[in-house]
Amino acid sequence: xxxxxxxxxxxxxxxxxxxxxxxxxxxxxxxxxxxxxxxxxxxxxxxxxxxxxxxxxxxxxxxxxxxxxxxxxxxxxxxxxxxxxxxxxxxxxxxxxxxxxxxxxxxxxxxxxxxxxxxxxxxxxxxxxxxxxxxxxxxxxxxxxxxxxxxxxxxxxxxxxxxxxxxxxxxxxxxxxxxxxxxxxxxxxxxxxxxxxxxxxxxxxxxxxxxxxxxxxxxxxxxxxxxxxxxxxxxxxxxxxxxxxxxxxxxxxxxxxxxxxxxxxxxxxxxxxxxxxxxxxxxxxxxxxxxxxxxxxxxxxxxxxxxxxxxxxxxxxxxxxxxxxxxxxxxxxxxxxxxxxxxxxxxxxxxxxxxxxxxxxxxxxxxxxxxxxxxxxxxxxxxxxxxxxxxxxxxxxxxxxxxxxxxxxxxxxx
Numbered sequence: 001x002x003x004x005x006x007x008x009x010x011x012x013x014x015x016x017x018x019x020x021x022x023x024x025x026x027x028x029x030x031x032x033x034x035x036x037x038x039x040x041x042x043x044x045x046x047x048x049x050x051x052x053x054x055x056x057x058x059x060x061x062x063x064x065x066x067x068x069x070x071x072x073x074x075x076x077x078x079x080x081x082x083x084x085x086x087x088x089x090x091x092x093x094x095x096x097x098x099x100x101x102x103x104x105x106x107x108x109x110x111x112x113x114x115x116x117x118x119x120x121x122x123x124x125x126x127x128x129x130x131x132x133x134x135x136x137x138x139x140x141x142x143x144x145x146x147x148x149x150x151x152x153x154x155x156x157x158x159x160x161x162x163x164x165x166x167x168x169x170x171x172x173x174x175x176x177x178x179x180x181x182x183x184x185x186x187x188x189x190x191x192x193x194x195x196x197x198x199x200x201x202x203x204x205x206x207x208x209x210x211x212x213x214x215x216x217x218x219x220x221x222x223x224x225x226x227x228x229x230x231x232x233x234x235x236x237x238x239x240x241x242x243x244x245x246x247x248x249x250x251x252x253x254x255x256x257x258x259x260x261x262x263x264x265x266x267x268x269x270x271x272x273x274x275x276x277x278x279x280x281x282x283x284x285x286x287x288x289x290x291x292x293x294x295x296x297x298x299x300x301x302x303x304x305x306x307x308x309x310x311x312x313x314x315x316x317x318x319x320x321x322x323x324x325x326x327x328x329x330x331x332x333x334x335x336x337x338x339x340x341x342x343x344x345x346x347x348x349x350x351x352x353x354x355x356x357x358x359x360x361x362x363x364x365x366x367x368x369x370x371x372x373x374x375x376x377x378x379x380x381x382x383x384x385x386x387x388x389x390x391x392x393x394x395x396x397x398x399x400x401x402x403x404x405x406x407x408x409x410x411x412x413x414x
Contacts, residue, residue, distance in 0.1 A: 024192060031062075031102065031103060031104045032104060033183045035062075037178040041174045043083050045169075046145065048142030049083060050148070050171050051079070051150045051153065052151050052175070053150075053151060055068045055072045056273075056345050059273050061081060061087065062104060062105050063102055064089055064099040069232060071092070074113070075113070075153060077090065082141035084143070086106035086107060086141070087106050088137070089108050091111060111130070113126065114156060131160025135166050138164075148161065148167065148168055150169070151175055152171075176348055179342075180342060181368060182370045182372055186274070190393075192270065193230070193268070193271055193274040194405055196229070196230055196268070196276065197266050197276035198406055199224055200223075201221070201280055203221075205282055207220055209284070213253050213256070214243075214253070215253055218264075221233065221268065225270055231269045234347075235267040237265035238251040238262070239263055240257075241256070241257060241260035241261065244263045244386045244388075245385065245386055247334070256284045258285035259283060259287045261283060262281060263387060263388060264279065264281070265278075265279040265389055269345070275346050276405075278405045279391035280389075292384055296388045299328065300379040300388040301377075301390060303327070303379070307324050308375050311401050312396070313396050313398060314367065316364055317362065318364050320339060321339065321355040331384075332356075336377065336378040338351050338376055339353065339376060341373065341374055367396050370397075371395070371396045372394070372396070374391055374393050377390045
């Protein structure tokens with residue numbers, strides 16, 4: 001059963017029809033690196049294979065994309081990867097042209113979709129067919145190993161697999177640790193995404209005028225991203241004036257006023273699927289910032305600069321928390337939820353907590369060369385009335401860090 005009638009061997013072609021531009025790196029090298037990272041983690045953890053339905057993980061694994069947001073709602077498009085065997089793309093229909101040119105995909109199969117929207121009252125029947133097929137793949141390529149990692153799957157799908165004696169394990173660990181170390185090609189593509197995002201931010205700043213809505217300002221970033229080959233934006237985190245405190249309000253129909261602080265967190269998924277996650281704050285209109293605005297901006301900038309300065313390969317997460325900038329008491333209750341976090345195709349491992357909640361919510365680990373991090377700052381309080389959000393994206397090098405984002409977009413913007 002390991003080669004059903006809907007299975008198709010992949011045609012090996014160099015950069016097929018799905019490329020929308022001339023890539024600045026060899027995407028075949030990139031794809032083989034990412035597949036190798038996954039298979040290395042599978043072997044380290046003694047798993048026969050991994051089954052992926054998280055669309056960001058699927059993108060990392062095979063780079064064949066289509067309707068990623070829609071597919072994230074349903075178990076309709078997935079990837080099976082054997083530790084010592086093939087990569088198989090399971091699609092929601094018979095559309096093999098969607099995977100043309102991807103050298104790491106060995107087979108294309110039509111998925112036995114069992115979620116209720118697709119299968120209705122036949123969900124259990126379809127799930128059994130799905131479970132039969134996945135279990136057969138594990139037995140065919142596992143060499144007696146029946147341990148399968150899965151990143152996310154409903155209880156119906158899991159039960160259908162486990163009825164064959166397959167044990168299910170956490171695929172999240174596999175994928176987070178695979179994705180954490182970037183190749184040279186990945187860093188080039190990340191820089192491309194950052195460039196698109198910074199273009200959008202400059203356009204937003206230039207277009208800011210009193211009376212425009214937060215939504216109208218936010219739309220400029222979307223338009224720039226799509227125009228330049230980007231994909232989507234994960235959040236809508238833009239607020240102005242009193243809505244900047246506390247943080248985490250999304251863009252609204254509020255009209256921005258002269259002198260308002262505007263704070264934005266991009267969370268942008270740009271060209272080639274890489275995330276540009278930076279935060280910027282600025283003042284609306286031709287008016288000098290108030291002393292209160294200057295103070296909170298200066299403190300946020302000081303936090304960012306200090307926390308960047310301490311980073312180096314070999315440093316533990318706890319050491320980062322211990323050496324991080326000390327937030328003044330006035331702003332401590334509303335400090336950002338993390339000091340910094342990993343970034344790649346989206347926000348990812350690690351999530352490094354502040355010292356005050358490190359024991360309760362954090363975990364330890366070690367910075368490694370070619371990890372990419374977002375260094376965060378938020379300064380706001382009831383007394384300040386507004387909040388400043390700043391964030392920079394960096395690469396950990398052998399002897400320090402390298403910036404992916406531009407300092408000029410922080411130092412000259414207030």
